[in-house]
Amino acid sequence: MSAYLNTRVSLYAGRLWQDEELDTLLGVADDAFVDRLSRRGLQALVPGFAIPASRQQETRSLEQRIIAQVLDETRVLMRPMSGNARTFMTYWTARFEVSNVKTLLRSKMMGEPPATVLSQLTPMGVFGRLDNQDLAHAEDVGELLRRLEAGPYAGIVRHARRAIELSHDPFNLDAALDRGYYEGLIARGQPLEDTLGLPFRGLMANLVDRINLVWLLRYRFNYKLPPAQVYYLLVGSRYSLTGARLQQLAALDSLEAVLAALPQPWQARLAGAADIPDVFFRMEHAAAEQALSVLRSNAPDTARAFAYLVLRERDLRGVRAALRGRHLGLPDTHIRQALHRAPAEAG
């Protein structure tokens, strides 16, 4: 797309951690820890970090600072983008704002005061499309929903409204919002799949298949929902886990049966997975491997940028685990378990 994006992605790629490198964050002195984060452009995540221009960041939670980092890098990568690529990337950041919508709705259900609600919301910076002040001051869930339905997430929220009206179960709310968001993501990714080809389609397929399979297992075996409802809650997909395949999987009675009925290569990758987190880790590991190969290839720059963002977020989750572990004074072995990013490491 542009020399700018190509160079920027290549420069950013140098900040990514290999799995074994993340382990080296453990057991080092504070100075070395800060130095290692700084070299990866993550000094803003260090506790107590404050330069005069960013004092505001100090008041944010670690989670909020991580999201701010992701948003900032996305903003930089999006500079030369236009049309479908820009629309897709903007929507990719919208999942943080959908989380804000969930927080707003839950807080209203629990009757929390506006100041408490506002402090829990993630600042979206230039990507923010909601008037958080206005929404936080809605009197109840009904008024909040009406305001949201007049805003940019009307399509997603409309699904959730009926679900909330019929049952005040937060599960219904989360499931409806998540499904609405990912269906929107697939719709916005479709035109890019046509222009960017297999590398981008592969990234999308990995993402959507992982979400569908993990949700299916969770809804079916943790929440014990009936197959038809489980199928309804999944995201309509055209990738390797198609609608027909998901219907078939949702009707099965055990985790083992579902894993055995998966198409190749998922079946081989997930063979022997003991539980749902293990399935998630293995699938995420496979997705990271694929994203890394796209990033290192001569794929279109937008696909490489998306691959970078997928990998960066995974890294940041690892850094979060390390930071929290240090903060809580946990032993390195426990933090290492939290950093468990692939089955090979898990053993």
Place this chain on the structure above:
Amino acid sequence: MLRAEPLLRIQLLMLASETQDAALALARFGVFNPAPSTLDALEESPAAAYREAWLEAESRLAKLVEQCGEPRPLQLPENAEAPVLADLQELNRWLKGAWNSCLASHESEAQVEEALGRLDALEETLNKLERLNVDLAHLLRQDSLLAVHIGSVPSTAVKRVTEALSMTGHLVSSFDQVGEQVFAVIAGPRARHEEVHGLLAQAGWREMPVPEELRTHPQAARAWLEQERARLKAESGAECQVMDGLREQFGPRLYEARLRLALARPLAEAAVVGVRGQGGLAALSGWIPRQKLDTLREMLEARFQGRYMLNQRAPVSSEVAEVPSLVRYPAWLEPFVPLVKSYGVPRYGEFDPALPFAITYLLLFGAMFGDIGHGAVILLLAAALYRRLGTMAWVGIAAGAVSMLFGLLYGSIFGYEDIIEPLWLSPLHDPIHVLTIAVAFGVGFIVFTLLVNARNRFIAGQVGEALFDSTGLAGLVFYLGAVGSVVSFAGAADLGWPAGLMAGAGILMVTGFKWVEARAGLGERILVTFIETLETGINLFANTLSFMRVAAFSLNHVALALAIFTLANGLGTAGHWFTIVLGNVVIIVLEGGIVAIQALRLMYYEGFSRFFSGDGTEFMPLRLSPERAKS
């Protein structure tokens, strides 16, 4: 007018119980810009709860005013006091109750509307089922093996619901769509009925109750529908009456609520930057004009009678970047201020460019677009659009007038050069002279900007930059020397040696300064110094030539008119005048627009960028209310 007013940093210590009145007094004072407190000993934020209550109350008030209407303008009594936190919280509770009453009534009305909509759908259903000749009583039998639902689902969910329900042996048959809702019949084995409940809830399925009345003969069903419709309409009328009643009930107190919230606004706004406190003590910090200190003391004394302590000090050099700029402009200069502010706000102590901007901008516009007729059209258009453009119309009026003045000097009226004699010269007949004047103007302008920059650096304590940098006095010496050398080379004056010496001395000083300032290894230092010194010369040369566009546009204006006359002269009488009129419209709109932008560009990039950092902070005084602030 040319620089910001001298300010003082004040710290007002008072009883925490009187903070809201102190903030109100400072808002009435009109020139207090709140700033974060630097008193570390005061660790609490006593106004945070006040602001929170105010924000909630303000949000509820806005919704109520929108619902109930409150058109009366707010009149704040001079001696009114700001509400204390407890009052504000009580007001907030009342507003909550009032809003909930409105909301409930509003909600009931929406429900009636929705019920009417459903009734329409039911009638449609009845129409369809009538045509299908289905016996509803039979279809909806509770003891049947078949469980049947009639209802609606969002259109986006139909496909997914159909697929999901097929897994439980259920069928979905759509029979109507109203907006985004698809009406459908769902039928499936009663034995698996429980399995679909959660799914339908998730999908937003809304069961359409088919009353007993509808499970009968079609004519009886129709009668029931009419009866139900009449009942809902009566209910809707009742809701409207309730709303009117609520308006009457809340209306009078809404004005009082607006008043109290306006009085509470100053402290709530001041709390954004931080009102600090400890125990029963609170402190408000900020900036005021030095000349207003005595007035403030008198006002505080009259209001608090010694129950306060006011400290003040001049700004220190380390905080200059945070000090707001308060510049007062005469009314005639105000319209030009937004054009300067769109580039940036001058820092405290910096030279304010609004006045030279206004003069130079008009001169440049007039010189590039000198024509009595075109100027008159711009003037009249701006005057006619005064209501829409507001004070900005004065920029158009002044530009039109200056354009007319230059038209007189050039002897040009609607492009005709032979109607009146030029008072000065005709650009097309003496282009070299016009180009020389434009460049000479550019030299004068650049000298002015370098002087202003040197002054700004000096004021900011950057003496080195003021004396030796390329945009300081050394740069000016080099520039004047270089200009003298070029003038001598062109044979216009004999300044050869002195000018060359000046240029050499100037560039040596700049080079020396760049060398000292470059913090790098030897190789990089040599490279940086060389490139930056070279850049100094190239920039000043290019900037000077940039002003040739002033002459180019004045020539362009005449040339464009000539082209139109040539075209018009080849046509018949009607075509001739049509082309003349259309051509003049094109000149005014197209060329006028381009010239306005070019003049702005010259001001921003050849002028402001040289001496104006534009990263200052605007003086934002605490105000009583947005309405008052606007006035």
